[in-house]
Amino acid sequence: MIDIQLLGLLNATLQAATLLFVAALGELITEKSGILNLGVEGMISIGAVAGFMTAINTNNIFLAVIVGVLSSSVFASIHAVVTVVLKQDQTVSGLILTILGLALSSLIGKNYVGKKLDTKLESLFSIDDPSNILQVLLNQNIIFYVAILLMIVVSYTLKNTMFGRRLEAVGEDSKAADSMGLNVTKTQFIATCLGGAFAGLSGVYLTLSYVPYWTDNMTAGRGWIALALVIFGGWKPYRTALGALLFGFLEALVPRLQTYGFALNPYIVKIAPYIITILILVLLTIYKGGKTGAPKNIGIPFFRENR
Amino acid sequence: MNKYNLSKRQAVNELSTFYSFLAGFLIALVIGSIILLIQDKNPIDTFSLMFKLSIGSVNSLSSSLNKATPLILAGLGIAIINTVKLWNIGAEGQIFMGAIAVNLLYINLNLSDPAIFILVLLLSAFIGGAFCILIPALAKVLFGVNEIITTLLTNYIVIGLTIYLVNGPWKDPNSLNFPAAAYVGKEVYLPTIFGKLSYGFLICIIFTALAHYLKNKSIFGYEMRIAGGSEMTAIYAGINAKQKAFFAMLIGGGFAGLAGGVELLSQTHRVSTGISQGFGYTAIIVAAITGMRPIGIFLVGTLFGALSIGGSVIQTIGVSTYIADIIQASTLFGALVIQFFFNYKLLRVDDD
Numbered sequence: 001m002i003d004i005q006l007l008g009l010l011n012a013t014l015q016a017a018t019l020l021f022v023a024a025l026g027e028l029i030t031e032k033s034g035i036l037n038l039g040v041e042g043m044i045s046i047g048a049v050a051g052f053m054t055a056i057n058t059n060n061i062f063l064a065v066i067v068g069v070l071s072s073s074v075f076a077s078i079h080a081v082v083t084v085v086l087k088q089d090q091t092v093s094g095l096i097l098t099i100l101g102l103a104l105s106s107l108i109g110k111n112y113v114g115k116k117l118d119t120k121l122e123s124l125f126s127i128d129d130p131s132n133i134l135q136v137l138l139n140q141n142i143i144f145y146v147a148i149l150l151m152i153v154v155s156y157t158l159k160n161t162m163f164g165r166r167l168e169a170v171g172e173d174s175k176a177a178d179s180m181g182l183n184v185t186k187t188q189f190i191a192t193c194l195g196g197a198f199a200g201l202s203g204v205y206l207t208l209s210y211v212p213y214w215t216d217n218m219t220a221g222r223g224w225i226a227l228a229l230v231i232f233g234g235w236k237p238y239r240t241a242l243g244a245l246l247f248g249f250l251e252a253l254v255p256r257l258q259t260y261g262f263a264l265n266p267y268i269v270k271i272a273p274y275i276i277t278i279l280i281l282v283l284l285t286i287y288k289g290g291k292t293g294a295p296k297n298i299g300i301p302f303f304r305e306n307r
Numbered sequence: 308m309n310k311y312n313l314s315k316r317q318a319v320n321e322l323s324t325f326y327s328f329l330a331g332f333l334i335a336l337v338i339g340s341i342i343l344l345i346q347d348k349n350p351i352d353t354f355s356l357m358f359k360l361s362i363g364s365v366n367s368l369s370s371s372l373n374k375a376t377p378l379i380l381a382g383l384g385i386a387i388i389n390t391v392k393l394w395n396i397g398a399e400g401q402i403f404m405g406a407i408a409v410n411l412l413y414i415n416l417n418l419s420d421p422a423i424f425i426l427v428l429l430l431s432a433f434i435g436g437a438f439c440i441l442i443p444a445l446a447k448v449l450f451g452v453n454e455i456i457t458t459l460l461t462n463y464i465v466i467g468l469t470i471y472l473v474n475g476p477w478k479d480p481n482s483l484n485f486p487a488a489a490y491v492g493k494e495v496y497l498p499t500i501f502g503k504l505s506y507g508f509l510i511c512i513i514f515t516a517l518a519h520y521l522k523n524k525s526i527f528g529y530e531m532r533i534a535g536g537s538e539m540t541a542i543y544a545g546i547n548a549k550q551k552a553f554f555a556m557l558i559g560g561g562f563a564g565l566a567g568g569v570e571l572l573s574q575t576h577r578v579s580t581g582i583s584q585g586f587g588y589t590a591i592i593v594a595a596i597t598g599m600r601p602i603g604i605f606l607v608g609t610l611f612g613a614l615s616i617g618g619s620v621i622q623t624i625g626v627s628t629y630i631a632d633i634i635q636a637s638t639l640f641g642a643l644v645i646q647f648f649f650n651y652k653l654l655r656v657d658d659d
Contacts, residue, residue: 038455082640086647091394091455092595096639099588103632107342110627221463228456267474271467274460278442285452303313 005259007136009252014137017241017248018144019202019210023226024233024240025147025154026198030076031230032158033191034171034297037079038094041223042101043196047072047203049105052214053112061119061208068204069197075101076196077189084188087301098223106216113215121209143205150198155237167191171295174302184302199223221274228277232284234293250276312654323649324598324642328607331596331642335634338641342633348626356624357617367616369504373574375612376511377402377566377583381590382608383518384436384562386599390522391552392535397443397458398563399587400465401436405567406575406582407469408435410477413491421494428495429510429568436564437557439465444556448549454556462587466580473579487579497573505573512605514562519601521558531555563587589615589635596639611635 023040030037037043051068055061075097082093123139158164169177170187178184202222207214225247233240254272257264320326340350362368381398388395395401412431418424439461446452470486473479477488497506522528533541534548534555541548570582593611597603618631 078640082643086644087651088643088647089595092639093643095396095591096595096636099592100633100636100640103629103636107627107629107633221460224456224459228460231453231456265471265475267467267471270470271464274463274467278446278457278460281457282446282450282452285446285450303315 005256007133009256011136011140012252012256013245013249014140014144015210015248016251017244018141018147019205020222020226020229020247021241021244022143022147022150022205023199023202023223024229024244025150025237026195026202027226028230028233028235028237028240029154029167029198030191030195031298032167032171032235032295033188034174034295034300034302035080035083035188035192036090036094036299037076037097037192037195038091038227039076039079039097039101039223040195040199040226041219041221042098042105043072043076043199044203044206044219044223044226045101045105045217046075047200048207048218049109049112049203049214050200051204052117052207052212053109055117055119055208056112056115059119061121064208065121065201065204068208069200072200072203073193073197076193076199079196080189080192083301084185084192087303090299090301102217102219109214109216114213117208117212120212121205141205141209143201143209146201151237151241158237168295170302171297174297174300175304178302178304188302199226202226225273225277228281231281231294234288235295236293246280247273247277313651314654316650316652319649323646324596324600324603327642327645327649328596328603328638330645331638331640334641334644335637338637339630339634342630343626346626348624353621353624353626357614357621360620361613361617365502368613369499369502371613371616372508372609373503373505373612374616375609376505376507376573377570377586378590378593378612378615379511379605379608380514380566380569381563381587382593382597382604383514383601384559384566385590385594386559386597386601386604387518387522387531387562388555388559389594389599390528390531390535391548391555393447393552393556394455395440395458395556395559395563396455396591397440397461397560397587398566398590399583399585400458400462401439401560401563402567402570402583402587403465403469404435404439405432405564406435406571406578407465407472407567408432408438408564409568409571410488410491410578413495425495425497425572428572429565432568432571433561433565436567437561439564440556440560444553444560447556448553469578469580469582477578479577485579487581488577490577491572495572496576497569505569507569507573510565510569514565515601515605518562518604522599522601527551527554563590584615585632589632592635592639596642 023044027040047068050071051064054067055064079093079097082088083090121141121143123141166182166187169182170184174184229240229243232243250273254269343350343353360367361371381402385395385398408431409428412428443454443457443461446457447454473486473488479487479489499505530546531551533544533546534551567582575582589611593604593608597607614631614634618628622628
């Protein structure tokens with residue numbers, strides 16, 4: 001007999017991890033090409049509101065996912081234009097993308113605050129025995145399975161395909177990649193928009209299943225934790241997934257501590273994940289001694305000197 | 308077929324940042340107009356109303372300058388930290404921490420001379436802000452932990468702490484629906500210069516001058532610039548780059564903390580989640596758009612303060628207050644696009 005509470009904890013861990021992982025995986029692709037996008041929080045927010053609005057208006061959940069993903073991707077292209085094409089500072093552009101994304105999503109989502117969804121993103125199976133651990137664990141949202149699929153596909157693509165090699169070449173040394181005849185601008189542009197699409201998927205999962213409703217600033221710093229996850233995972237998909245599980249576990253565990261008999265203040269409990277994130281980042285950096293595995297060209301705009 | 312090649316301009320116009328800002332602001336107004344048109348609002352009416360309600364009278368102008376004060380102070384802090392090429396995304400949390408420090412001291416200390424009491428409280432706000440960035444600063448200089456993420460995460464921690472305090476130990480039983488700490492006594496209110504304009508704005512002018520001196524004229528500023536440059540240069544110049552980075556971060560955090568203290572003593576008079584309405588984030592835009600120049604930050608901060616006041620009053624005619632945020636962020640994006648044409652020129656390459 002498995003403890004129902006423990007099952008609940010496991011389930012919540014997987015859900016929180018999915019949300020963080022999808023966004024982090026997108027950022028990983030973008031950063032692999034040498035582009036840092038600090039706009040994850042804003043992109044998730046845009047995808048979340050666009051997907052939610054589509055779901056309310058059309059009742060078509062599939063269309064809602066597509067619209068959310070595409071909106072974030074188009075939104076990320078602002079960052080691509082400013083940093084890849086126009087070679088401006090990536091930190092500044094990414095930060096403003098977050099500010100703009102949060103403001104824009106609050107503005108367009110104003111009339112959707114508090115509305116109820118008729119159809120949600122469903123899980124794949126149905127449970128008939130809630131004490132059966134296998135059933136409960138398999139009964140995950142479709143996005144969970146999409147995330148696993150994406151993890152395998154992205155990892156394979158990065159290692160074994162032309163696109164993956166091109167991405168790595170551009171991210172490690174854009175000048176050398178350019179002289180080899182690779183189109184640096186195009187590669188980085190695609191990688192940035194892909195990152196946006198992943199953030200959008202994370203966003204629609206947030207509003208169409210995880211929460212599910214829309215309100216201002218509901219991303220609550222998850223975009224930033226996703227950024228921390230990329231560092232945690234050393235720019236590798238599987239390790240990033242492990243990190244997502246760890247962070248998801250923390251997010252799921254902390255509010256449950258009270259039911260396990262710990263007398264904790266609920267307000268203090270809410271800030272614990274952020275404190276732990278900082279702590280983990282510090283410990284990880286000490287452990288790795290500066291060798292983080294970051295792409296060498298990250299943050300440096302590519303500029304071809306006149307020949 | 309014609310192809311284009313990019314070429315870096317040798318000499319960039321000194322006023323390019325200013326021109327880029329102006330052009331960016333125009334672009335942002337166009338974007339704002341489009342959003343207003345989509346929402347069936349007349350842009351010209353809306354903008355002229357915003358203009359009138361933000362700088363049209365002495366009262367509204369004072370409100371705008373009061374609103375600009377925390378933006379400018381936090382922006383200056385960001386600029387000082389950027390001298391060593393580091394980012395402070397934690398100004399929002401530092402503002403809250405400044406206010407928390409003021410209240411903590413106010414509860415536990417009683418000085419008979421109000422002027423000295425106010426000065427001590429403002430000093431504690433500065434220290435509170437510096438304390439708030441202490442962990443990210445130590446993590447950066449000791450271990451090289453990315454300061455962008457750690458300073459950002461401190462925002463969530465300090466705002467969470469604020470929510471805890473105003474719902475728990477500091478909860479004022481008289482504030483029923485809106486959790487907040489008790490008001491501070493009238494004796495420590497920052498007085499007004501005239502109308503509604505608080506002495507906080509004077510503090511803001513003084514600290515703008517101070518930041519300008521610190522960044523551009525002082526030996527410490529020179530050392531900070533070297534420390535932010537190449538590692539080897541710093542070693543040759545005998546400058547302890549990490550030490551400079553550490554102090555730059557504490558001072559910058561202190562500026563943002565002071566913003567919170569001024570906001571508490573001049574505007575809100577109590578600790579609540581309303582201490583800052585995203586000032587720390589807007590300050591990033593203000594600092595970045597001016598190329599981290601203190602005097603530019605003062606001017607753009609003033610404009611953005613007016614814009615925020617305008618944005619909050621047009622809520623009454625059913626326009627979302629977020630329009631001000633969007634105009635501010637779009638201004639920076641517009642400016643970045645225009646800056647490109649100052650830094651690079653397109654050369655046409657004729658293929659044969």
